[in-house]
Amino acid sequence: MIRYFSALSVVVAAFATAILSISCNRPKAFLREEGMIWNTVYHITYESEKDLSDSIISTLDMVGKSLNVFDKASLLSRVNESDSIEVDDLFRRVYEASLCINEASDGMFDPTLSPLITAWGFGPGHKLSADTTAIDSILLFTGIRKTHLNGNMIVKDDRRTQFNFSAIAKGFGCDMVAEMMRRNGVENYLVEIGGELTVSGHGPSGDEWKISIDRPIQTDTTEIHDSNAIIQITDCGVATSGNYRNYKKTDKGIIGHTISPLTGRPVSTDVISATVVAPSCMEADGAATACMAAGSEIAKRMLDTLKYEGMLILSDSSTWMTDGFRLMVIEEASVPGNKVRN
Numbered sequence: 608m609i610r611y612f613s614a615l616s617v618v619v620a621a622f623a624t625a626i627l628s629i630s631c632n633r634p635k636a637f638l639r640e641e642g643m644i645w646n647t648v649y650h651i652t653y654e655s656e657k658d659l660s661d662s663i664i665s666t667l668d669m670v671g672k673s674l675n676v677f678d679k680a681s682l683l684s685r686v687n688e689s690d691s692i693e694v695d696d697l698f699r700r701v702y703e704a705s706l707c708i709n710e711a712s713d714g715m716f717d718p719t720l721s722p723l724i725t726a727w728g729f730g731p732g733h734k735l736s737a738d739t740t741a742i743d744s745i746l747l748f749t750g751i752r753k754t755h756l757n758g759n760m761i762v763k764d765d766r767r768t769q770f771n772f773s774a775i776a777k778g779f780g781c782d783m784v785a786e787m788m789r790r791n792g793v794e795n796y797l798v799e800i801g802g803e804l805t806v807s808g809h810g811p812s813g814d815e816w817k818i819s820i821d822r823p824i825q826t827d828t829t830e831i832h833d834s835n836a837i838i839q840i841t842d843c844g845v846a847t848s849g850n851y852r853n854y855k856k857t858d859k860g861i862i863g864h865t866i867s868p869l870t871g872r873p874v875s876t877d878v879i880s881a882t883v884v885a886p887s888c889m890e891a892d893g894a895a896t897a898c899m900a901a902g903s904e905i906a907k908r909m910l911d912t913l914k915y916e917g918m919l920i921l922s923d924s925s926t927w928m929t930d931g932f933r934l935m936v937i938e939e940a941s942v943p944g945n946k947v948r949n
Contacts, residue, residue: 637811647801654795666787673697674776690766708893711909716897717868719749721771742871778892781805803846805888815841838935844888848895849880865899876902880920
């Protein structure tokens with residue numbers, strides 16, 4: 608989970624609807640929009656002379672109509688019911704990014720796990736089932752490499768293969784709103800959807816954006832926010848993935864929401880939480896999920912291959928950072944027993 612801070616004092620979420628810039632040379636106002644989309648909350652802060660709320664909503668609706676797995680009328684839902692169908696540019700961009708991350712993560716990021724996600728109680732239908740025979744049979748038709756693009760057509764080797772872009776779509780939504788902002792001449796903005804975010808330029812204080820990254824605390828509530836580190840960044844996307852907030856309790860123990868594409872079962876690796884900074888939030892979102900599924904050794908290689916920056920919080924109470932990520936850190940929490948490694 609990521610929270611974001613004003614360089615002046617407190618959480619940006621405490622800003623009023625419009626925050627006037629402190630500089631006399633900038634007559635523009637920092638405006639704020641927030642709402643619900645895809646069963647999560649979004650917060651957007653941007654400097655502009657005009658209100659872009661209608662454009663924000665229409666952009667998010669456009670992304671949802673293409674990629675929302677919970678919308679039975681979306682393009683993605685139609686893809687899941689077909690063996691071959693024409694897709695739009697939004698689907699293509701997310702599909703191609705998923706292929707790239709899939710390859711760099713040794714197959715540990717895969718958006719075709721929709722039937723498995725549902726089987727474990729996290730996707731549409733929420734049917735919790737750990738029947739070994741059923742899981743093994745589902746693995747026969749999962750795998751993004753069992754699909755391909757032929758022009759504008761997505762083609763599946765097996766009609767039963769289904770996509771779920773939930774691990775990358777929120778990040779892509781941030782990027783699409785950011786693209787809309789730039790088309791409207793907005794240079795300074797922060798777009799956050801469900802904890803994933805895209806930033807550009809500077810915040811109301813004139814400094815780059817300050818982002819607080821939560822320390823993993825497993826809890827039944829989402830109200831606990833204990834900062835592990837604060838980074839200062841701009842012109843990039845950042846995402847954090849972890850099982851400590853999205854899990855289910857069963858009579859056999861806790862089941863995390865990250866599913867292994869290899870075993871078809873909830874994965875348990877040495878990575879408790881992964882934060883990734885990348886050129887786009889779509890890339891950061893997918894890569895953070897891949898880090899959770901792959902474990903630290905593959906995650907480190909993937910970040911190096913893709914030239915992303917990242918921080919991994921590991922099960923032995925240590926924190927690993929890329930050299931570039933460490934340069935972004937402006938404040939780090941002092942946690943008993945925590946060791947920092949590069």
